[in-house]
Amino acid sequence: MSNSDSEKKGKSLSDSHKNQLAVLKTLSARVESSKDNTKHYDxxxxxxxxxxxxxxxxxxxxxxxxxxxxxxxHPEGDFTSKYWQITADGITVIDNSNKVSQ
Structure with a gap:
C-alpha cells in the first residue's frame, strides 16, 4: 500500500464515528428549527x-x-436518564461537519 493509499484510509470515518455523528445530527434536528438547545430526546x-x-x-x-x-x-448529571440534549459544543460540531460536507 502506498503512502497516499494509507493517507486516504486514515481520513475515512469508522462506523462508530459515523454512528456518533448520526446520533448528534438527530439531537440537532429540533435545535436547528428553534435555535434552542433545551430540546430533549428520549x-x-x-x-x-x-x-x-x-x-x-x-x-x-x-x-x-x-x-x-x-x-x-436531562436532568444534567443523571446518566441513567432516558432524555438527552445536544450542547452548544455539539451544535458547533454539526455546523462544522455540514460546512465540510458541502
Whole structure:
C-alpha cells in the first residue's frame, strides 16, 4: 500500500464515528428549527430517528459524546436518564461537519 493509499484510509470515518455523528445530527434536528438547545430526546426516539434502532447502542454513543461535552443527559448529571440534549459544543460540531460536507 502506498503512502497516499494509507493517507486516504486514515481520513475515512469508522462506523462508530459515523454512528456518533448520526446520533448528534438527530439531537440537532429540533435545535436547528428553534435555535434552542433545551430540546430533549428520549433514547427510543434517538434510536428510531438515527436509524440505529438499538437503544443500548445509542446509549453507548451518548456516553461517548457526553465525554466530549457534545451532549448532556436531562436532568444534567443523571446518566441513567432516558432524555438527552445536544450542547452548544455539539451544535458547533454539526455546523462544522455540514460546512465540510458541502
Amino acid at each position: 433514547i427510543h426516539e434517538i434510536a428510531q430517528m438515527s436509524g440505529l434502532k438499538d437503544e443500548k447502542e445509542v446509549q453507548r454513543y451518548l456516553y461517548i459524546l457526553e465525554g466530549q461535552k457534545l451532549v448532556s443527559p
